[in-house]
Amino acid sequence: MRTLIFVLLVCLITFTAGNSAPAAVPGDEPWLNIEPGNGPGAGKHIVLISGDEEYRSEETLPQLAKILAKHHGFRCTVLFAIDPKTGTINPTVRDNIPGTEQLKDADLLVIFTRYRDLPDEQMKPIVDYINSGKPVIGLRTATHAFNFDPKKPRSYKEYSAHSKEWDGGFGRQILGETWINHHGQHGKQGTRGIIVEGQKDHPILRGIGAGDIFGTTDVYEVRLPLPGDSTPLVLGEATASLKPDSARVEGKVNNPMMPVAWTKTYTSKSGTKGRVFTSTLGASQDMQAEGTRRLFVNACYWAMGLEDKIPAKSDVDIVGTFTPTPFKFDGHVKGKKPSDLAN
Numbered sequence: 380m381r382t383l384i385f386v387l388l389v390c391l392i393t394f395t396a397g398n399s400a401p402a403a404v405p406g407d408e409p410w411l412n413i414e415p416g417n418g419p420g421a422g423k424h425i426v427l428i429s430g431d432e433e434y435r436s437e438e439t440l441p442q443l444a445k446i447l448a449k450h451h452g453f454r455c456t457v458l459f460a461i462d463p464k465t466g467t468i469n470p471t472v473r474d475n476i477p478g479t480e481q482l483k484d485a486d487l488l489v490i491f492t493r494y495r496d497l498p499d500e501q502m503k504p505i506v507d508y509i510n511s512g513k514p515v516i517g518l519r520t521a522t523h524a525f526n527f528d529p530k531k532p533r534s535y536k537e538y539s540a541h542s543k544e545w546d547g548g549f550g551r552q553i554l555g556e557t558w559i560n561h562h563g564q565h566g567k568q569g570t571r572g573i574i575v576e577g578q579k580d581h582p583i584l585r586g587i588g589a590g591d592i593f594g595t596t597d598v599y600e601v602r603l604p605l606p607g608d609s610t611p612l613v614l615g616e617a618t619a620s621l622k623p624d625s626a627r628v629e630g631k632v633n634n635p636m637m638p639v640a641w642t643k644t645y646t647s648k649s650g651t652k653g654r655v656f657t658s659t660l661g662a663s664q665d666m667q668a669e670g671t672r673r674l675f676v677n678a679c680y681w682a683m684g685l686e687d688k689i690p691a692k693s694d695v696d697i698v699g700t701f702t703p704t705p706f707k708f709d710g711h712v713k714g715k716k717p718s719d720l721a722n
Contacts, residue, residue, distance in 0.1 A: 430473075496533070640659075
């Protein structure tokens with residue numbers, strides 16, 4: 380009898396194995412899903428898209444997402460530039476960011492990419508999101524988020540940073556500026572955030588004091604004045620070194636100072652106006668400054684129309700282990716998969 384039962388069990392297991400698809404393993408996706416804790420963001424979904432070769436957006440955005448999820452209740456999804464051969468995060472791969480279709484139910488897009496050349500199937504969800512008039516936050520190199528190879532068949536080349544048919548592409552048209560140049564000395568001078576006179580009571584700056592915002596990245600040049608209804612909130616004071624307590628640089632680099640954080644709106648093809656926040660700060664080491672983290676968190680609330688729910692001093696404590704890598708080209712930590720960042 381026992382022998383018969385054993386044979387039947389073996390047959391059943393063999394049949395099941397041969398006729399069932401393998402079960403999906405949670406965390407095996409080429410992106411990072413972060414489930415929310417409790418907070419005002421309940422029911423809201425934020426999709427954060429990384430992909431730059433220099434400033435470690437693949438470290439900045441997972442930490443920002445963890446803060447938004449754990450401390451504020453937002454559900455967050457972080458996308459990465461993925462090497463299709465290895466499944467690892469590789470920002471030098473410019474034409475592959477899987478998971479953009481998750482923008483379909485997103486309430487906010489946070490983008491920090493540089494010169495991506497995405498295929499149409501990955502680019503279309505981004506374009507559809509923009510055309511819906513939903514809010515957008517762009518960090519650092521998002522001013523030049525896309526750059527399409529003119530020899531490749533791509534349908535969204537007007538989004539290129541140097542587009543002439545759509546002046547300045549995504550950066551200038553949606554965020555307010557495209558790539559122009561470094562304004563401070565790259566890799567030598569930092570950026571101290573100076574709150575624009577008359578803006579200290581703006582909801583995005585709630586709980587942020589003088590000197591709280593700092594970045595190890597230099598100031599970017601922008602056109603003055605910024606276009607349309609752009610409202611500068613923070614100016615970038617170039618500092619003599621990359622240390623927060625370093626002296627102000629004297630001379631024309633700080634006269635005038637360039638905006639490093641501003642708000643604006645854009646009008647979608649459907650005629651809907653979407654809120655935009657742009658900051659040319661954002662390297663992973665910039666996230667070591669509490670004021671910089673609070674700036675980005677508060678901006679997420681504001682972009683989604685939740686400014687009344689921004690705490691007097693939003694909780695931006697680091698979640699898990701965060702040891703940011705110094706910025707440089709091809710300086711990303713090799714061999715990491717999105718699931719490795721889920722600590």
